[in-house]
């Protein structure tokens with residue numbers, strides 16, 4: 001047995017902050033003790049000095065797309081490169097999306113994603129399932145998947161002809177989820193209307209990346225969010241709205257929550273830190289910022305921060321879906337609708353949110369709540385993941401709150417040739433990362449290995465009585 005003690009840090013969880021030492025035996029946390037108490041007598045094989053540091057749970061990023069085939073190409077991070085980059089950024093668990101292809105079963109999709117991930121991940125991982133073909137067989141399969149730990153299902157009101165489901169299919173999947181405990185995750189944009197606007201924009205010669213943001217109108221995110229909420233209400237199903245970017249969509253979620261409905265909302269760093277100004281950067285630079293839902297005008301950011309503070313939004317995930325500028329984003333030169341949708345960010349989330357603490361948008365505990373504890377609870381991983389407590393997996397980050405860094409593609413570890421946050425100064429930096437008790441990051445050294453990360457079957461959403 002290996003005993004590790006993390007000494008002298010400020011332990012920050014969603015619930016409390018205390019100066020405490022943390023004792024780890026092999027893969028688990030076994031004790032916390034106030035500094036200077038019985039902890040002084042703990043013997044250990046390895047002592048990590050955390051004086052002046054925060055000791056926080058490893059981040060849980062509940063929305064990533066490693067190796068996703070999309071827009072005629074594939075996301076540029078594999079499970080190996082993407083999970084390694086996540087570790088560098090203090091994230092120790094991801095929940096990625098396995099994809100059902102139209103005409104195929106959920107099982108085929110899930111098996112394919114297991115094959116991509118198994119033996120390759122640096123950190124632990126789980127899967128949601130994208131339902132691209134709702135029919136009698138796939139509805140039945142949902143029950144089986146819930147039973148084996150794939151307890152959440154993403155549906156799309158966007159991308160007709162690719163992942164899109166109509167309202168009838170959505171309602172049927174929601175009814176099934178209400179029954180089997182699967183949480184429905186919704187990409188809420190009116191894709192049918194958006195496709196009309198795309199066609200009209202292109203016909204008018206509006207081909208630059210900034211038109212991606214213009215046609216994917218805020219109203220069409222709000223409308224779809226409203227419709228998804230009503231459909232969930234009819235089905236008696238909870239609802240988790242992914243990558244919320246529009247202030248009016250936040251208002252829809254807030255209204256539903258005020259009415260007592262089990263509706264949850266996720267936003268992403270790109271919507272909190274970037275805007276349509278980035279999409280409008282000169283030449284073809286805006287392509288770097290093409291994602292859906294799209295970046296919004298800056299004014300929306302204040303509403304997203306407010307939503308996070310008031311718990312109208314509960315989770316910040318990255319929607320990490322990187323495409324290189326050269327050779328991938330470039331597929332859409334002359335036609336913005338052909339730019340593969342998605343941004344890199346799995347490495348940057350914990351730091352950007354710490355910057356939000358420094359800037360006064362969030363408290364330290366709320367940082368940990370939205371980035372670690374709530375995503376773990378939402379997706380059935382708590383308290384194994386998302387907290388520092390006896391019995392939890394020893395997924396622990398020693399975080400230096402005073403270190404200064406500059407985000408750059410020159411220094412990041414994601415397999416993508418640009419950074420959406422190039423040149424941004426951040427106060428705070430990961431110093432040491434443990435994944436199930438193994439040190440995977442130590443200062444500027446990566447000590448992990450592909451295959452250390454283990455598949456995590458998940459319980460159902462822990463915010464709902466079942």
Ligand SMILES: NC(=O)NCCC(=O)O
Pocket residue numbers: 065187243290291292293319321341342343
């Ligand atoms: N978000 C995005 O632009 N790409 C990834 C796929 C999705 O989440 O809709």
Ligand SMILES: [Zn+2]
Pocket residue numbers: 187242243292293
């Ligand atoms: Zn989506």
Ligand SMILES: [Zn+2]
Pocket residue numbers: 063064065319321
């Ligand atoms: Zn996504």
